Amino acid sequence: MSSSALNENIASHETPGSKFHPAFEVTPELEKEADDRISHYPVNKRSAVLPLLHIVQHRFGYISAPAIDWVAAKLEILPIKVLEVVTFYPGFRQSAPGKYHIRVCRTLSCAMGGSHELMEKICELTGIDRSASDPHHHPISISPCGRFSVEFAECLASCGTAPVCMVNDDFHAAIPAEKAEDLLKKYVDKI
Secondary structure, eight states, X not given: OOHHHHHHHSSOSOOGGGGGSOOOOOOHHHHHHHHHHHTTOSSOGGGGHHHHHHHHHHHHSSOOHHHHHHHXXXXXXXXXXXXXHHHHOTTSOSSOOOSEEEEEEOSHHHHHHXXXXXXXXXXXXXXXXXXXXXXXXXXXXXXXXXXXXXEEESOOSOGGGOSOEEETTEEEOSOOGGGHHHHHHTTOSOO
């Protein structure tokens, strides 16, 4: 698959959240960390595709077409093989999220506890329009300023404290819609 075909298959390159994430760049530190991860798979280094994608997303916020090309080259596989993994797992983002990425649990306990109302309130407070979101291909919606992004998540493993959400890697339990503003204020002084 050529880079132009890759570019066509990646969800989005520029979002309002792009300004909060560095552009993909291969650095000596990235190379060293990737080589270390690959060394854990001496028989078949293509098995390191998930660890390398996690490294990229952690450092750059999402998986871009140049990142897919780099992972493929490191593992000596075709870029389409990496793209298949990126598009299969919903945890990999194909476009830049906001500075504060909010994942709201939508499974049964949280839905019954008010997670959909929580999502609506967060969107109202941040100016996020989810009408164009597609849960399969474009699940992330981003605020116009790029500070916040939201998506529904499958079970965040705290059914007894519903509704729950995560802001970046911070877990928050028992957050009804009425507490959404307090939650957001923890991350930004003015909403």
